[in-house]
Amino acid sequence: MANQVPTRIAHILINALKGGVVPRVGLEYITVGRAQEIASILHQIEMIEQGSASFQFIVGKYGSGKSFLLQTIRNYAAAKGFVVADADLSPERRFAGTKGQGLATYKELIQNLSTKSKPDGGALPLILEKWISGIQAAVKAGSDTTGEEFDSLVEKKIYAVAGSLEGMVNGFEFAKAVVTYWKAYQQNDPILKSNVLKWFRGEYPSRKEAKADLDINFIVHDENWYDFLKVFAVFLVGAGYKGMLVIIDELVNLFKIPNSITRANNYEKILTLYNDVLQGKAQHIGFLMAGTPQCIEDKYKGIFSYEALRSRLAEGHFATAEIKDLSAPIIRLQMLTQEEMYILVEKLRDIHAQLYNYAPLLGHDDLLYFLTVEYNRVGADTHITPREIIRDFIELTNILHQNPQLSVAGILGNNSFAMARGGLSDEEIHSEFQEFEV
Numbered sequence: 254m255a256n257q258v259p260t261r262i263a264h265i266l267i268n269a270l271k272g273g274v275v276p277r278v279g280l281e282y283i284t285v286g287r288a289q290e291i292a293s294i295l296h297q298i299e300m301i302e303q304g305s306a307s308f309q310f311i312v313g314k315y316g317s318g319k320s321f322l323l324q325t326i327r328n329y330a331a332a333k334g335f336v337v338a339d340a341d342l343s344p345e346r347r348f349a350g351t352k353g354q355g356l357a358t359y360k361e362l363i364q365n366l367s368t369k370s371k372p373d374g375g376a377l378p379l380i381l382e383k384w385i386s387g388i389q390a391a392v393k394a395g396s397d398t399t400g401e402e403f404d405s406l407v408e409k410k411i412y413a414v415a416g417s418l419e420g421m422v423n424g425f426e427f428a429k430a431v432v433t434y435w436k437a438y439q440q441n442d443p444i445l446k447s448n449v450l451k452w453f454r455g456e457y458p459s460r461k462e463a464k465a466d467l468d469i470n471f472i473v474h475d476e477n478w479y480d481f482l483k484v485f486a487v488f489l490v491g492a493g494y495k496g497m498l499v500i501i502d503e504l505v506n507l508f509k510i511p512n513s514i515t516r517a518n519n520y521e522k523i524l525t526l527y528n529d530v531l532q533g534k535a536q537h538i539g540f541l542m543a544g545t546p547q548c549i550e551d552k553y554k555g556i557f558s559y560e561a562l563r564s565r566l567a568e569g570h571f572a573t574a575e576i577k578d579l580s581a582p583i584i585r586l587q588m589l590t591q592e593e594m595y596i597l598v599e600k601l602r603d604i605h606a607q608l609y610n611y612a613p614l615l616g617h618d619d620l621l622y623f624l625t626v627e628y629n630r631v632g633a634d635t636h637i638t639p640r641e642i643i644r645d646f647i648e649l650t651n652i653l654h655q656n657p658q659l660s661v662a663g664i665l666g667n668n669s670f671a672m673a674r675g676g677l678s679d680e681e682i683h684s685e686f687q688e689f690e691v
Contacts, residue, residue: 310542317586377450430452479525524565
């Protein structure tokens with residue numbers, strides 16, 4: 254029996270996986286395989302904490318586990334003290350565009366800022382409050398002053414932190430906004446606080462309005478949002494966090510852009526980010542971007558259609574499908590093996606039983622039968638994915654639980670078993686999965 258999973262987490266896991274989406278919590282209970290990939294990315298995260306920066310692509314077919322891996326890393330980074338910002342690209346959210354699509358991506362990232370204590374996004378106010386509280390605590394620990402003298406020391410410290418940002422591109426304006434938030438905090442002015450948060454989120458439509466509300470003659474826009482993220486990362490370290498991890502999924506939406514010039518502009522923005530990180534021009538920030546092999550490798554519309562990126566990202570002469578360099582800019586995900594899928598469905602069987610408080614109905618042989626059916630479907634060798642197998646398995650366990658008079662053979666049909674076997678005997682089926690014999 255698996256380790257006891259909290260009922261709320263078990264409910265989220267089963268419902269999310271049945272719906273074909275990656276749950277945001279509880280992934281540690283169902284993580285199978287990917288040990289090498291996770292270890293490699295975690296090493297990059299350690300480098301970010303030490304002041305470096307990183308940039309990697311996670312590449313895999315639909316349903317291969319890209320989003321699952323990203324979510325696992327997201328949870329780990331937040332637990333370790335990082336601020337995580339994530340966004341899915343779409344026709345409205347890109348890296349660059351003529352209709353504010355780059356800014357839209359920035360807005361989504363800031364809206365989804367997450368921390369350990371605020372894992373579901375919207376952490377910006379919390380981050381700023383923590384920063385101020387941290388400075389106040391530091392001043393209190395080093396001084397016995399109170400009242401106006403205490404406030405003066407806190408303000409001096411805040412200006413010192415702000416001053417450290419001013420040397421960065423757009424750092425002066427960022428520092429001014431930080432100081433303005435402190436004043437709003439000190440004066441208990443909710444309107445001014447709200448306006449500063451609005452400015453940080455990139456929601457001011459014009460510099461004129463920002464100037465009128467905040468006396469800041471600057472706003473985040475399509476051209477400068479990346480520079481702003483770099484300032485954010487350095488500020489977050491000053492606020493007591495380890496760094497910033499930016500996760501971008503659904504790169505395929507760039508591949509789908511019909512206009513070749515617009516596509517090239519987006520790939521050029523990726524190149525800017527990539528060069529910046531590898532040349533050491535960014536600190537305490539990491540980027541993880543996920544997409545399908547086609548959206549990366551297609552030489553007409555994919556990222557590799559942009560020669561400057563292709564020449565940087567292409568693998569060397571020694572890596573193969575079996576021998577991978579996991580510190581390379583592209584991490585390619587292979588499908589989970591049949592052995593790993595067995596372990597996964599076994600975990601899901603136990604979680605389902607815990608959730609609905611019954612003894613697991615599916616035995617070792619039942620799990621073997623189920624996987625044999627799945628892997629012997631027509632076209633399964635090239636098209637079946639963990640997502641589909643998981644969805645089928647949860648459906649099977651739901652039906653069995655709701656209809657106790659039915660059997661696995663009754664649901665899948667004896668003919669299905671016969672076809673799935675492909676003429677194999679019971680002994681041959683067992684030998685295929687002999688590693689699981691208890």
